[in-house]
Amino acid sequence: MGRIIAIANQKGGVGKTTTAVNLAAALAATPRKVLLVDMDPQGNATMASGVDKRELENSSCEVLLAECPAAAAIVRAPEGFDLLPGNIDLTAAEIRLMDEPAREQRLKNALAPLRDQYDYLIIDCPPSLSLLTLNALAAADGVIVPMQCEYFALEGLSSLVDTINALKGKLNPALEIEGIVRTMFDVRNNLANAVSGELTKHFGDKVFRSIIPRNVRLAEAPSHGQSIVGYDRASRGGIAYLGLAGEIVRRERKVSKEMA
Ligand code: ADP
Numbered sequence: 647m648g649r650i651i652a653i654a655n656q657k658g659g660v661g662k663t664t665t666a667v668n669l670a671a672a673l674a675a676t677p678r679k680v681l682l683v684d685m686d687p688q689g690n691a692t693m694a695s696g697v698d699k700r701e702l703e704n705s706s707c708e709v710l711l712a713e714c715p716a717a718a719a720i721v722r723a724p725e726g727f728d729l730l731p732g733n734i735d736l737t738a739a740e741i742r743l744m745d746e747p748a749r750e751q752r753l754k755n756a757l758a759p760l761r762d763q764y765d766y767l768i769i770d771c772p773p774s775l776s777l778l779t780l781n782a783l784a785a786a787d788g789v790i791v792p793m794q795c796e797y798f799a800l801e802g803l804s805s806l807v808d809t810i811n812a813l814k815g816k817l818n819p820a821l822e823i824e825g826i827v828r829t830m831f832d833v834r835n836n837l838a839n840a841v842s843g844e845l846t847k848h849f850g851d852k853v854f855r856s857i858i859p860r861n862v863r864l865a866e867a868p869s870h871g872q873s874i875v876g877y878d879r880a881s882r883g884g885i886a887y888l889g890l891a892g893e894i895v896r897r898e899r900k901v902s903k904e905m906a
């Protein structure tokens with residue numbers, strides 16, 4: 647059964663979408679069967695996957711509202727992974743869901759019949775703890791938290807960890823932090839190095855060893871509708887995301903060995 651991983655951080659601009667899309671593409675290259683789910687009304691993950699968010703017949707909006715099964719909204723991204731696309735309609739879905747029963751469990755229920763078809767289901771979350779993010783966290787087995795090693799980052803991180811632990815009780819007892827990934831990292835920045843050191847001190851091996859550098863190729867790729875794997879896999883950003891995918895796949899092997 648595929649592992650569902652939400653990419654979440656309540657802060658905007660920390661590299662969630664960049665991580666979701668490039669991790670999906672890098673895992674697809676390993677090769678693993680991957681579904682990327684866009685739960686952000688901005689639809690950036692959809693566009694960056696090479697799918698036009700303005701021309702969707704069905705999207706994660708209809709899926710959340712149970713107006714169509716997920717399978718009917720999924721499209722094939724050019725880079726070898728499947729995409730449940732999203733766009734601004736998600737805002738309307740969120741409002742309409744407010745009064746519905748089991749409104750946090752919609753995505754989980756919609757993905758359940760598909761799990762067997764994938765190795766990884768990666769969910770890109772919006773930058774808030776909205777009902778859309780709650781749906782992602784209710785559906786997920788694990789959360790990957792992208793973070794920038796800045797001054798207040800650790801504070802934000804501990805409030806996110808508190809939130810996840812609180813949700814765990816109510817929404818999804820199986821939910822765990824899969825890992826923390828350092829994004830837009832600049833090795834010449836002393837503060838970034840200090841924050842990174844604190845991070846590993848507090849969170850130990852929850853911190854992925856792969857560090858995503860600040861790399862202009864990563865910022866350029868979405869405007870070509872490509873992931874870094876398609877756009878420039880030999881760039882520093884490309885190597886970093888392929889490394890992150892490798893770490894995740896190795897963990898999966900380790901877990902299955904322990905269970906055998
Ligand atoms: P979020 O989804 O958390 O809001 P994004 O992934 O959209 O964050 O990233 C915010 C901006 O930073 C985007 O313009 C993106 O292209 C850029 N960006 C993200 N990661 C990197 C990186 N490692 N190097 C350079 N630019 C990056």
Ligand code: MG
Nearest residue numbers: 662663686690
């Ligand atoms: Mg985003």
